Amino acid sequence: MSRPGIVIDNFAVLSFAGSVFRAITLALVAVSVLAALPLATVRVGRRLLETASRVGEDARGARQRVWGAAVAESLDAIRRAIPADGEYLLVDGGEEPQGATYWVRFELAPRRARFAGRLSEMTAPLRPPSLPAGPRWVVIAFPDGPAALLDRDDFLRRFLRHREPQSGPR
Amino acid sequence: MVPAEAFAGLAGVALFAAPGAGLAELLPALRALPPARRLAYGYLLGVAWTAGWLYALSHWLAVPLRSPAILAVAGVPVLAGAVSWLRWLRRRRGEPDPPPSRRTGSRLFVEWLALAIGALVCLALLGDTLSDSLADWDGRMTWSTQARYVRSEGTVDPRVLSEKGWYLSHPWYPLLLPVAQVAVLEVTRADVDHHAFRPMYGAFFPVWLLVIYGGSRVLAGRAAAAWTALIAALLSFPAFSRAGGAASAYSDLPLACFFGGGLLLLLAARPRLSAGLAAGILLAAAVLTKAEGEILAPVALALAGLYPLVPGDRTRWRRLWRLRWRALALAALPVGLALVLLLSWRAGIPESFESFEQATSWSYLWPGILSRAPRIARDVRNEMVQFPDWGLFWSVAPLVLIAGWRGLRRRVALPLLLAAVIPLGVGWVYATISLKPDFMVRATWNRFLIQASVPLLVLFALGLRDLLRRAAWFPRALGGPRRKTRTNQDEQGRARTPCRVRCAHRDRP
Numbered sequence: 280m281s282r283p284g285i286v287i288d289n290f291a292v293l294s295f296a297g298s299v300f301r302a303i304t305l306a307l308v309a310v311s312v313l314a315a316l317p318l319a320t321v322r323v324g325r326r327l328l329e330t331a332s333r334v335g336e337d338a339r340g341a342r343q344r345v346w347g348a349a350v351a352e353s354l355d356a357i358r359r360a361i362p363a364d365g366e367y368l369l370v371d372g373g374e375e376p377q378g379a380t381y382w383v384r385f386e387l388a389p390r391r392a393r394f395a396g397r398l399s400e401m402t403a404p405l406r407p408p409s410l411p412a413g414p415r416w417v418v419i420a421f422p423d424g425p426a427a428l429l430d431r432d433d434f435l436r437r438f439l440r441h442r443e444p445q446s447g448p449r
Numbered sequence: 450m451v452p453a454e455a456f457a458g459l460a461g462v463a464l465f466a467a468p469g470a471g472l473a474e475l476l477p478a479l480r481a482l483p484p485a486r487r488l489a490y491g492y493l494l495g496v497a498w499t500a501g502w503l504y505a506l507s508h509w510l511a512v513p514l515r516s517p518a519i520l521a522v523a524g525v526p527v528l529a530g531a532v533s534w535l536r537w538l539r540r541r542r543g544e545p546d547p548p549p550s551r552r553t554g555s556r557l558f559v560e561w562l563a564l565a566i567g568a569l570v571c572l573a574l575l576g577d578t579l580s581d582s583l584a585d586w587d588g589r590m591t592w593s594t595q596a597r598y599v600r601s602e603g604t605v606d607p608r609v610l611s612e613k614g615w616y617l618s619h620p621w622y623p624l625l626l627p628v629a630q631v632a633v634l635e636v637t638r639a640d641v642d643h644h645a646f647r648p649m650y651g652a653f654f655p656v657w658l659l660v661i662y663g664g665s666r667v668l669a670g671r672a673a674a675a676w677t678a679l680i681a682a683l684l685s686f687p688a689f690s691r692a693g694g695a696a697s698a699y700s701d702l703p704l705a706c707f708f709g710g711g712l713l714l715l716l717a718a719r720p721r722l723s724a725g726l727a728a729g730i731l732l733a734a735a736v737l738t739k740a741e742g743e744i745l746a747p748v749a750l751a752l753a754g755l756y757p758l759v760p761g762d763r764t765r766w767r768r769l770w771r772l773r774w775r776a777l778a779l780a781a782l783p784v785g786l787a788l789v790l791l792l793s794w795r796a797g798i799p800e801s802f803e804s805f806e807q808a809t810s811w812s813y814l815w816p817g818i819l820s821r822a823p824r825i826a827r828d829v830r831n832e833m834v835q836f837p838d839w840g841l842f843w844s845v846a847p848l849v850l851i852a853g854w855r856g857l858r859r860r861v862a863l864p865l866l867l868a869a870v871i872p873l874g875v876g877w878v879y880a881t882i883s884l885k886p887d888f889m890v891r892a893t894w895n896r897f898l899i900q901a902s903v904p905l906l907v908l909f910a911l912g913l914r915d916l917l918r919r920a921a922w923f924p925r926a927l928g929g930p931r932r933k934t935r936t937n938q939d940e941q942g943r944a945r946t947p948c949r950v951r952c953a954h955r956d957r958p
Binding site for chain 1: 450451454566569570572573574576577579580581582584586589590593594597598600601602607608609614615616618640642643644676679680682683684685689836837840841842844845848849851852853913916917919920922923
């Protein structure tokens with residue numbers, strides 16, 4: 280409670296506080312722009328430099344750069360073996376969050392895939408090896424190496440021997 | 450990047466920009482827009498028209514998705530637009546030249562800055578999309594894989610979708626963008642490994658900026674619009690993210706453009722019939738772009754319908770409703786058709802919604818909406834304060850809305866707020882019913898932010914306008930209020946002249 284003689288003008292105080300709040304907010308907007316500028320400059324600059332460095336590189340070269348030569352070659356070998364309207368069984372040589380089957384399926388599309396399971400689960404000792412009926416070819420997608428192509432009989436034979444296939448084109 | 454491939458990528462953008470320009474020429478509401486904004490809306494209309502018709506023709510009439518059909522569908526609005534333009538030129542020949550448009554002042558520094566930074570970001574993005582192959586997650590897992598199947602069989606009902614048992618992620622996702630990819634690849638005769646469709650996705654970024662700038666410019670003025678566009682251009686996620694930005698082949702940014710663009714057209718005080726039709730085409734595209742579009746498009750129509758009911762007297766409601774209902778009815782027509790097409794197409798997919806059912810359970814909704822909320826809120830916050838993705842934007846934006854609350858007292862603010870909240874609400878519910886809510890927030894929340902971005906950023910502009918107007922100390926070049934001089938008062942007087950008088954020359958017959 281104010282003493283007699285001292286008058287606090289609530290409106291003026293609130294108005295001043297509002298002005299300060301607005302000024303601080305505007306300053307923060309400016310700070311957010313200034314803070315974003317260096318990162319944006321780096322990102323824009325890096326992409327422009329990368330674009331300049333890729334002049335003369337065709338789509339095939341770009342794919343090899345993204346995948347690595349060995350992986351790109353293994354995918355090309357599989358594409359040659361399975362016709363474009365063909366189908367195959369896809370086995371995940373890694374774990375689901377690694378997404379290996381997604382990338383291989385994308386690269387092999389429009390060949391149709393049936394998912395056969397995860398290699399780590401198929402190689403469990405007590406589990407009899409089995410594959411869904413249908414396609415002749417089995418493709419194993421590895422998260423960190425070239426995909427492998429096997430005949431289904433070959434795939435089952437290797438499992439009977441409890442041996443995981445080596446990654447790489449066939 | 451070799452010249453022929455770069456040309457194919459640019460031709461892919463032109464494949465949609467050209468019919469879009471034709472449609473914009475035919476629709477008076479879009480023809481009256483300044484060239485850049487007309488081009489932006491035109492691009493959206495071009496994608497919606499070309500890919501939408503191809504989707505419908507392929508599904509209902511089994512028209513093969515090959516060059517003749519694609520060029521015919523794209524060619525119709527190009528020809529119609531060209532004829533309309535030539536007729537207008539001929540009619541204009543006998544008339545005196547329109548008076549030169551008078552600006553109410555020179556461009557502000559912040560407008561130049563927004564233009565320069567926006568152009569640089571778009572250039573970098575274009576270079577990236579022209580020169581690098583697709584390397585994102587969902588683009589390869591879902592959208593582009595489906596596009597390859599669709600292209601191979603020349604139909605939106607390929608065997609992998611219509612037969613059971615094939616390994617495909619989310620077969621029930623709508624195919625508008627994959628069909629657009631197919632159109633680009635077929636017309637440019639691109640090799641299977643060529644990423645000719647990536648610039649088509651990249652072009653959505655400048656379109657997004659222009660839609661936001663246009664909406665903000667109309668509702669909040671030049672300075673606030675320029676600041677908003679500048680801030681949007683500097684956000685890294687919408688431009689460069691490989692998990693939902695324009696550099697990826699995700700469908701979230703296109704959905705944001707279709708939803709936001711359609712909504713803004715419908716929220717005009719007096720939407721013309723042509724604006725209603727354009728909005729309807731954009732919202733129909735939203736339905737066919739992504740599953741969330743099935744919710745967002747009807748929401749946009751409902752918000753535009755309820756807009757006159759936002760506080761005001763009853764006579765005013767009636768008057769506003771009378772001005773709007775025809776445009777709304779015209780907008781609802783394409784949306785209804787798109788929903789019918791989507792349901793009809795989905796009816797032929799035996800494994801519809803399987804992937805959704807595997808990842809979610811509605812039994813978590815209650816009491817999960819309460820019990821899971823703190824955990825989800827924490828994860829959401831973590832996503833929004835990621836500096837490399839969003840800078841400081843999500844920390845500052847709420848302050849702008851609070852400090853600039855007077856700017857939000859306009860009739861249009863409530864529908865915009867609801868339009869921003871609903872996509873985020875969908876994302877929240879999705880995380881709540883998910884088996885792995887933390888993973889779901891990490892994987893999807895930023896994309897829901899993108900979907901809500903257009904109304905959110907226009908609201909941000911409204912708040913910012915109020916702050917700028919009241920900051921007498923803020924430099925004029927950066928958008929501060931105009932100092933009152935005699936000349937300025939004259940200019941302000943001119944600016945107050947009714948728009949109908951000032952802009953009469955822009956509305957061609």
